[in-house]
Amino acid sequence: MGEPLRVGMVGAGAISGAYLDRLTTLADLELVAVADLVPERAKAVLERVPTARAVSLDELLAASDVDVVLNLTVPLVHADVALRAIAAGKAVYGEKPLAGTAADAATMLAAAERADVTLGCAPDTVLGTGVQTARRAVDDGLIGAPIAATATMVTPGHEAWHPDPEFYYQPGGGPLLDMGPYYLTALITMLGPVVRVTGAAGRTRSERVIASGPRSGTVFPVDVDTHVTGVLEHHGGVLSTIVMSFDAVGSRASRIEVHGESGSLVVPDPNHFGGDVAVRRLGDPDWETLPVSAGYRDTGRGCGLADLATATPQRPLRASGALAYHVLDVMERLLESAHTGTRLTVDSTVERPEPVALQELRTR
Template identity: 60%
Template sequence: MGEPHRVGIVGLGYISQAYLRTLARHPRVTIAAVTDLDPARSAAVAAALPSARALPIETFLDSDVETVLNLTVPAAHASVALGAIGHGFHVYGEKPLAASLAAASAIVETAAAAGLTVGCAPDTVLGTGIQTARAFIDGGGIGRPVAASAVMVTPGHERWHPHPDFYYLPGGGPLLDMGPYYLSALVHLLGPIRSVTGAASRTRDARTIGTGPRTGERIPVEVPTHVTGVLEHAGGALSTITTSFDAVHTTAAPLEIHGETGTIAVPDPNKFDGDVRVFELGASEWRSVPVSAGYVGATRGIGLIDQIAAGSPRASGALALHVLDAMTALLRSAEQGRRIALTTTAERPEPVPLLTAEEWSAG
């Protein structure tokens, strides 16, 4: 297997703990350096990782890492990624790839010119939920796919996140925050998107933080908080998507794919696993589909492990760019009241074979 791959982490906020639980114990990876705007966070993480040095942000890019794991807020994704690429590092980042399509394109193009790899969350699509559904669809289990629906509703992240400001600033909102899970899954399942038509609304200009040291503080809302749209896939299928920070709950399945001979209910794409169910033409009830593909027991960071192992990541920058193109086009469509053709495309990533937790966690 060779020496472990040296990873440096930029940004040690809420999501970093999920990544560290996966990466710190994987034999393919060494966390070599960490940095954060809050030096105390860096010191605390480094103290728990004998392999890691806590570095100031100013000197982090002079460290001897191979890949930078970019866990900063969306507004900083592009500057951190481009800085890392400029120093000769591969990059894997949290979603979205950048806060704007132009910045995301610059990341992908600059990395390609330098011969470097870019990966991007979400990696939940590599788990057994989406991958089992994909294997079933690709095997003809629902006939030719003709349509899909994706639904994500929540009353807002300020209810549980102690510092939710960035969710309501440019680069945030329900579509850019949660849409990557659903759109990435739809591309895995149905292929790339050709064009979109969207509508959006914002119900409030401020939100109240509901937990943590800032409980009761009001924060501004500068982005749409309910977005819905229609996606036209290159293969002919039509998907509808709804993402909302304004609704309370729903009985709708997170994802449903409709084919000529059946409908498949896909588990929450924000999770790695879950029950895949199918209702076949002529049947009288749903039945569960046995797990047949994906990383079993996967957790956040499996996308980076996949990138290190394969060299050509399934959770790729090209896919993240295409998903961001679709999301920003939906928002522009909502503003302009017209259908918008996308400027990018992406190949469906290679499917993930069934890999047990013992197989992938052993390196």
């Protein structure tokens, strides 16, 4: 309940708007500085937050009034910006994935530990009422012992709406590394860490076309797998099957389902914070919508940063670098399995983060 955490935002691209929606309302956060490779984009943020200032990255990292760096750069430079911020003694909270590679992510974790600074990472959607209510249902034994889960994300690709989509199709991108963190973080939050993976992957076409914005019609190459499927073996034996695709039109399948010995659970889209959780118990003819029972209410992107602001040694940051590293490690091993045709062990592990009791974040 002290002074707000002072935030320096690096990167003012498409995702920054969603963060600004939350940063401008939460009492525990204050945006003080913004840096972007395109200075005009940083200056444009000041129209929404006139008390902040547009600065260079060097100036932001040197600023004594920046407590935490919000790293919203593209995935391939996540590690570079984060390591510079850590070297400057700043806490870091970044967009997913934690880094372009698990090796870079491990370097970030080690650097943060040496510097005794906090490292956090999106997605924080799992802290909302959707996934947290589902987790509580699993933890309370509502479906009995979990057996299996499915996670499906199907879209024809981000070039349909993003004005500069190339990075989604370069190393560090693709449907698994871009959207997979939402689904894997939710699965791990509910079912625990992953110990082994088996994967398959492919790509439908070698080029894409930008469909919106000033660069509409621009053709660009595809350098990553655009359809990935796999089986994740969780500690304890639960099997999760995932499908992540930028190649198909859409799906009417549930985003996530969890199946137990005595019931099944429908979990809302983990790319969002809320949504209905439904359960069908063994012997029941119909699905029942569960009341909201856990998670941050009525929140949005940036609640993980607010969670960092109120973290303590007794209640560590939930959207942690360690969790994001395990997710990235799982995804890399899944792609490696797809390319080698072998079942692979995941070396990293992580404790499930503390559940979120039903509550609202403090607002101004």
